[in-house]
Amino acid sequence: MAKHETPLLDQLESGPWPSFVSDMKQEAAARAKNEKNVEYQIPQDVVEDLLGVLELSYADGTTHWKHGGIVGVFGYGGGVIGRYCDQPETFPGVAHFHTMRVAQPAGKFYKTDYLKKLCDLWGFRGSGLTNMHGSTGDIILLGTTTPQLEEIFYELTHNFNQDLGGSGSNLRTPADCIGQARCEYACYDTQDLCHTLTEEYQDELHRPAFPYKFKFKFDGCPNCCVASIARSDMSFIGTWKDDIRIDQDAVKGYVNGDFPPNAGAHAGRDWGPFDIQKEVIDLCPTECMRYEDGKLEINNKECTRCMHCINVMPRALRPGKETGCSILVGAKAPILDGAQMGSLLVPFVEVNKEDGYAAIKEVIEAIWDWWMEEGKNRERLGELMKRQGFQRLLEVTGIKPVAQHVQEPRTNPYIFWKEDEVEGGWDRDINEFRKTHLR
């Protein structure tokens, strides 16, 4: 018999998809049974009370969580989000229900025994409910009480070799794609860059002093599986400088039907024989390809790295060999001004492990210095860029304007030159001027 009646939540389970309500009920039942004889450190019926408060919220159409809190682990300003219920007498199990964000390993590689240990820890000291993973990528541990926070933090850092992630006005936990570990498209080692920058910027990750959140995300190629271009203030997208590598025999193989296009994906129905003209050439967004007399040609200068041709014919086409990454900045997906995609700031930079990614760090730190000084409270980098202009961003990062920075021809006829941009500045020799310009 459930502790609280939950007719509205029960209805959610009737749909065709797996329901989080069923998961919660399963955990509630497991905690009630306690087959492993765990000495639960927070109320055993925490999940039942969580179901109860959620039901109440659905019934009265309002939240019963208060906003934020002062709790955390000593010295860290992020990683713990205080959550308190405003109906503690009815639902004492969730009176304190703090969230912990745990930094996920780069590429989200886990061993199953690690996950089992983590679940055991969280069942013992928390609600047992997790969110694998949150939008930023962290392992989210949902619901514990204040005295458990330091205990869990000690366990994570001493026995799990794991740290808390970012929250609040911090650098958020950097997230990357699986990269060169499993993917032949990856143009750089996303995991190494992600891990290195996570370690390098520990202070920014744990001690909040930014105007608002700041996210790094790393995609090994322009397929952008992590969607860094849409979701991170600073996205690092693998790319190449030279030409797409073409294996003409393999191209013929695709045309002759020897290889399934898209590496066999979308094979659930019969699409008819592969038509390279219709399925590749005509879909190139910059129309920089042609297939004539059994030969595929690409005008690489016009290629925008959309990846479509490579995705369709991975045996025949591969990214070039001179690889690195592009850096885009200013993406966000939240409240103010609505969602915004990243803008290209650095068209190409070498991803150089040998020098500790010096060129990349230089851009990052210049941007942070600017944003920390000029950013208003709760203003994301993308909003500051809009407010002060992309030109200002180029100035502070010392990056010279190039054609790739231009989205469209100028629509504003006014140009305001600065004195240092004009030869000779504002001063002029009036006598010299009058020699050729009469009064």
Add this chain to the structure above:
Amino acid sequence: MELEEAKEKIVEVLTKKAKTKSKFYFNDLSKILDLKPREAKKLVTKLIETEVLEYWSSGSTTMYGLKGMGKQASAEHED
């Protein structure tokens, strides 16, 4: 700026404003200290470590307050 001086300045201003406000943005603190953000951060971090200040986080935004100030600590039995 020395830590003691920073502490005095911050405690003074935050105490003065305590009637209307108990949580402050980082920018407010660097303005009080009249320092660039990176310099201010070093001192503010020390003030957190010595428990003069404490963090408050909504999850998306972090603010700072004098330790124990405001309603929350006692309301949630965290004091």
